[in-house]
Amino acid sequence: MKLFNKDITQTSTAALPADQQGPIRIKGLNHWFGSGEARKQALFDIDLTIERGSLVILMGASGSGKTTLLTLAGCLRDVQDGSVQLLGQELNGADENVLVACRRRLGFIFQAHNLHESLTAMQNVRMGLDVHGPQARKDWKAPASHLLNLVGLGDRLDYLPGNLSGGQKQRVAVARALVGNPDVVFADEPTAALDKESGHQVVSLLKRLGTERNTTTLMVTHDNKVLEMADRIITMEEGRIVKDELPHR
Numbered sequence: 313m314k315l316f317n318k319d320i321t322q323t324s325t326a327a328l329p330a331d332q333q334g335p336i337r338i339k340g341l342n343h344w345f346g347s348g349e350a351r352k353q354a355l356f357d358i359d360l361t362i363e364r365g366s367l368v369i370l371m372g373a374s375g376s377g378k379t380t381l382l383t384l385a386g387c388l389r390d391v392q393d394g395s396v397q398l399l400g401q402e403l404n405g406a407d408e409n410v411l412v413a414c415r416r417r418l419g420f421i422f423q424a425h426n427l428h429e430s431l432t433a434m435q436n437v438r439m440g441l442d443v444h445g446p447q448a449r450k451d452w453k454a455p456a457s458h459l460l461n462l463v464g465l466g467d468r469l470d471y472l473p474g475n476l477s478g479g480q481k482q483r484v485a486v487a488r489a490l491v492g493n494p495d496v497v498f499a500d501e502p503t504a505a506l507d508k509e510s511g512h513q514v515v516s517l518l519k520r521l522g523t524e525r526n527t528t529t530l531m532v533t534h535d536n537k538v539l540e541m542a543d544r545i546i547t548m549e550e551g552r553i554v555k556d557e558l559p560h561r
Contacts, residue, residue, distance in 0.1 A: 335496050335528045336362040336385050341394035343380055343551075354380050356551045358394070365526040367519050367541060369533055372548035378532045379500055381548070385530065386418060386498040387411045399495060416443045419494030423501035425485040427473045433460055433484045434469045440488040452491075459487035462517060464510070479506045486514050490521070497521070499531040508537055515541050 341358040344351050355377050362368050370378045383389045384396055384403075391404040398414055406414075419440070427436045437456040460469055463483040473481055482505045489497060497518060503511030515538040521527035522543075531542075539545060539559050547555035 334361045334363050335399050336360070336530065337395070337397040338381075338385065339395040341381075341384065341391070341396060343377075343384060343389075343392055354551050355384075358553060360546070360553065362528060362530060363543075364528055365522040366543040367515075367522055367529045367531070368544045368546060369531050369539060369542040370546050370548060371533065375550075376548040377551040378548055380551075382498050382500055382530060382532055386420065386496075387414050412443075416492075417495040419489035419492065419497040421486055421489045421497065421499040421502040423504045425473075425478075425481040425505070427481055427484060429473050432470045432472055433465060433476070433487075436473070436484050437488045437491050440491040444492055455491050456487070459491050460484070463487050464513060479510050482506055483510065483514065486517070490517070493525065495527060497527060497529040497531075499529060499533075501532055501534070503533060503535045503538060511535060511538060 338358055338360040341355055341360075342353065343355040344353050346352055358381060360381075370382065372378050380389070384391055385398060387398065387403060394404065396403040399417055401410055401414055403411070403414070428439065431439070434453070434456050437459060438452045441452050441455075457466070457469055460466060460483075463486055465480060465483055465487070468476060468480060471480075473484070476484065482502070486502060489499075499518070503514055506514065515531075518527075518529045518531070519541050522529065542559045545555075545557055545559055546553055547557075
C-alpha cells in the first residue's frame with residue numbers, strides 16, 4: 313500500500329528550482345550564538361550532502377551542534393556564514409518569500425508534540441495542511457485519517473489530546489508533519505516520548521517515505537534502537553562532524 317494517494321503540494325513548489333545533487337547541500341557552514349565577549353561558536357566548517365530519499369541520523373552529546381545544524385538546514389534559523397542549499401535554493405541571504413516557499417515542502421517533528429488541546433487528533437493533523445492553501449484544507453479528512461491509521465491511531469481519530477497518552481500525542485504530531493507530503497522531513501528526537509514498539513513504527517514510516525516517495529529525512533536521535541534503519545549515521549562533537557558511516561546491520 314502506498315503511503316499517500318495524491319500530491320497536495322503541486323501548486324506551492326513551482327517557484328523553487330529542482331535539486332539535482334541532493335536536497336540538502338551544506339558547505340563551509342559556521343554558526344555563532346551570543347554577541348561580544350559572550351559570543352560562542354556552535355558549528356565549525358560543516359560540509360554535508362544528503363542524498364534524496366535517504367534517512368540520515370545525527371548523533372552526538374548534548375551541545376554538540378546537532379539541533380543547531382537541523383534548524384539551519386530547515387529554515388528555522390538564519391544562515392550566518394557558509395552555504396546551505398535546501399531543495400536547490402540557497403538559504404544564506406534568502407528573502408522571506410523564498411523561505412516560506414521552502415517551508416511548504418518540509419515536515420517538522422519535534423520532541424514536544426505541541427498539539428492544540430482543544431482540537432481532536434484529526435483536527436490537529438489538519439493543521440499541517442494550513443500552509444498548502446484552501447484546496448488542501450478543503451480535502452483534509454481522507455489524508456488526515458490515513459496518516460493517523462498509519463501511525464496506529466485509527467481508533468483515536470476524534471480524541472482530544474487530554475485523552476491520549478504521551479506516546480499517542482507524539483504520533484499525532486508525526487502524522488501532522490507528514491500529511492502535507494513533504495519533500496524533506498526534519499525530526500528532532502521524534503521517538504524520545506515513545507516506547508520501543510511505537511518508536512520503531514515511526515522510524516519505519518519515515519523509512520518507507522524514502523522508498524515510496526523519495527522523501528529525505530534528517531533526524532536527531534539518541535535512540536540506539538532505531539540506528540539499524542538509517543542509511544547514514546553522522547556523529548558530531550563540539551560543533552564538528554567527526555564520523556560519517558553506514559549503520560551496523
